[in-house]
Amino acid sequence: MTTIATFTTPEDAHLFRAYLGDLGIEASLKDEHFIQLFWYYSNTIGGVRIVVDDSDQDDATAAYQTYMEALRAGPYPVNPVRAWPIVLVLSLYVGIPFMLFGRKPLWGQSETDVDEAVLERENTNLDGSQATLKRT
Numbered sequence: 001m002t003t004i005a006t007f008t009t010p011e012d013a014h015l016f017r018a019y020l021g022d023l024g025i026e027a028s029l030k031d032e033h034f035i036q037l038f039w040y041y042s043n044t045i046g047g048v049r050i051v052v053d054d055s056d057q058d059d060a061t062a063a064y065q066t067y068m069e070a071l072r073a074g075p076y077p078v079n080p081v082r083a084w085p086i087v088l089v090l091s092l093y094v095g096i097p098f099m100l101f102g103r104k105p106l107w108g109q110s111e112t113d114v115d116e117a118v119l120e121r122e123n124t125n126l127d128g129s130q131a132t133l134k135r136t
Contacts, residue, residue, distance in 0.1 A: 003030075004060045006047040010036050013048035016067060023063050025056045 007013040010032045020027040030049040052060040
């Protein structure tokens with residue numbers, strides 16, 4: 001038995017084994033169940049191995065080269081994602097109201113009313129008596 005290829009996932013190994021089966025080459029998988037249970041050890045133990053008989057080694061190696069070239073060919077070109085227009089529009093949509101109107105005080109109070117309420121709350125002791133802190 002000779003190892004022809006290794007794959008990081010059992011799914012990829014099964015696809016290649018099925019491809020070899022279509023070509024009439026008997027193949028088996030090694031370490032498939034271990035990788036399925038402990039996927040994070042895939043690189044450590046070398047992944048899922050495809051093994052064939054020594055008599056089929058040359059045919060399986062040629063089939064592996066053909067299979068990998070077909071995977072790399074890809075029927076459609078991959079275009080990069082162009083998300084910058086969406087990000088720009090969303091940034092403007094979210095940011096412009098804050099730039100135009102600023103931060104409005106809550107509950108219809110002006111900023112000085114809010115500051116005076118905070119100062120009064122800070123000047124009140126726990127027993128309800130007024131402290132002598134002044135605004136600077």
